[in-house]
Amino acid sequence: MEQCIYYGEFNAEKYWRSEKLAKLPHISNNQIENIIKAMDELLFVLCSEKDTLITRYKIDPAQIKYLKDIGFSFAYNDTDLTEDISKEEQYKNICQILLEKYDELSNKELMKKNSTMSAFAVLPESREVSKKYGFDFDFPKINIIKKVNSKIYSSEINRDLNSKYPFKIANSSKELYEEGMKYLNNSPIMIKDSFGVSGKGNLVISNEGILQRVVSYINSQEKAGKSVEFIIESFLDKERDFSCQFFIHKSGDVEILSIQEVRNTGSSYHGSYTPSKEFVEFIRGKGYFSIIKEVAAQLYKDGYYGDICIDSMVLKNGDIIPIVEINARKSMSLIKHNIDKYVLNFNLNCSFTFLNVIFSTHIPYEQIIKEMEEESLLFKPGMNKGLIPLSSNALFINRYLDKNQNIKTYKGRLYLAILYKNETEKEDMLNNLTQLLNKNQINVLN
Structure with a gap:
């Protein structure tokens, strides 16, 4: 079996979006940006034994040891790809860094020529990376990828399927x-950036005053030469979010991989959960899977093939909005699906979520793993419940990058797979983990 080399940029929309477009009001947060850059570690769940995961920052040795102990084996880089934390370096995506590091990395065993390369999301430099390193990387042209990832594209498809919600x-x-005022006469509105992601670039507007402030902000950018491209729609009364992961083969064949229930905080992703059989039958009865195949056929007709995650929702009136967003890339729910495949060996339920934390402590990651094991929270094969920490870097990355210790309080994020038999066990484990972290002066925010 040939080697596959995985890498990822979890904010690919940033590199697809034109710099010429005006932006909605937003608050920049460098610590959150650093966490997103460290999320590439999550891709280990896609790896088999002969595969390689290339991450921007080296994975903590304690995490590598734990993953090997529970059956995950893969090659990895044991040094950081970058040590420069300047603004210029932080803006570079991982492909740009790989191109710069060619002389250093190309002769290493983990970067064998003729390997297949697989990205979380295709970036503008992906083709150049695969060509330079001699990797097989079969993907559509970047202009097609940008087109089908645009929320304008997904909105137009959803309109064709569902004219009830214009x-x-x-x-x-x-x-x-x-146009916003026309909608506000009936309900609050949602304004969407065509390349927003996980809550960024989505604004809920409830009255004219807020709309006027947003319009004024956009107008100032327009006067500076920026183009305007936003989607306006009614804010819908939502019951639940879910997503469908599938793969379009180069032949056009469609492989539906999973349905995941999605938990969001506001518009931001907060975890994926296995839906009930009743829910899957409910959406089947609404013709959802037939719609997915129609959308897949349209995507293929427009030149796209590869990974797809479609975000969907059920409204409180029972209607399904089949296409909220089209993500022409891998997804967090695809990561959850691959954890599910691992969990099948143990006949347990599985949820995928994360804890947002703040801290000032210098406790090492190894100590967290050790204490989780001592408290019987750390999953090991043979246990009937437990937690699998999925990210060492995302937890402590801001402390790690703060070489001069200028920051007093650090933000972090601990991604987790929760393996359990019933909901009470799941909540108890999360509460116990929260107490463990709080004891170590790591405060859980959610």
Whole structure:
């Protein structure tokens, strides 16, 4: 079996989006950006024994040892790809770094020529990386990938499927105000950036005053030469979110991989969960899977093949919105699906979530793993419940990058797979983990 080399950039939309487009109001947070850059570690769940995972920052040795103990084996880089934490370096995506590190990495055993390369999301430099390193990387052209990932593309497809819930595209601040006001007469509205991700680039507007402030912010960018491209739609009364992961083969064949229930906080992703059989039958009865195949056929017709995650939702009135977003890439729910495949060996339920934390402590990651094991929280094969920590880097990355210790309080994120038999066990384990972290002066925020 040939080697596959995995790498990832979990904020690919940032590199697909044109710099010429105006942005919605947002608060930049360098610590959150650092966490997102460290999320590439999660891709280990896709790896088999002969595969390699290339991460921007080296994975903590304690995490590597634990993953090997529970059956995950893969090659990995044991040094950081970058040590420069300047603004210029932080903006570079992992492909740009791989191109710069060619002389250093190309002769290493973990970067064998003729390997297959697989990205979390295809980036503008992906083709150049695969060509330079001599890797097989079969993917559509980047202009196609940008097109099908745009929320305008997904909105237009959803309109064709579901004309009951219309939308408008605003190409000026004037249109944004005029069209927004038409919708506000009936309900709050949602304004979407065509390349927003996980809550970024989505704004809920409830009254004219807020709309006017947003329009004024956009107008100032428009005067500076930026183009305007936003989607306006009614804010819908949602019951639940879910997603479908599938793969379009180069032949056009479609392979549906999983359905995951998605938990969101506001518009931001907060975890994937296995839906009940009753829910899957409910959406089947609504014709959901037939719609997915129609969308897949359209994507293929437009030149796309590869990984797809479609975000969908059920409204409180029972209607399904089949296409909220099209993510033409791998996804967090695909990671959950691959954890599910591992968990099948143990006949347990599985959920995938994360804890947001703040801390000032200098406790090492190894100590967290050790204490989780002492408290019987750390999953090992043979146990009937337990937690699998999935990310060492995302937890402590801001402390790690703060070489001069200028920051007093660090933000972090601990991704987890929760293996359990009933909901009470799941909640008890999360509560016990929260207490363990709090005891070590790591405060859980959610």
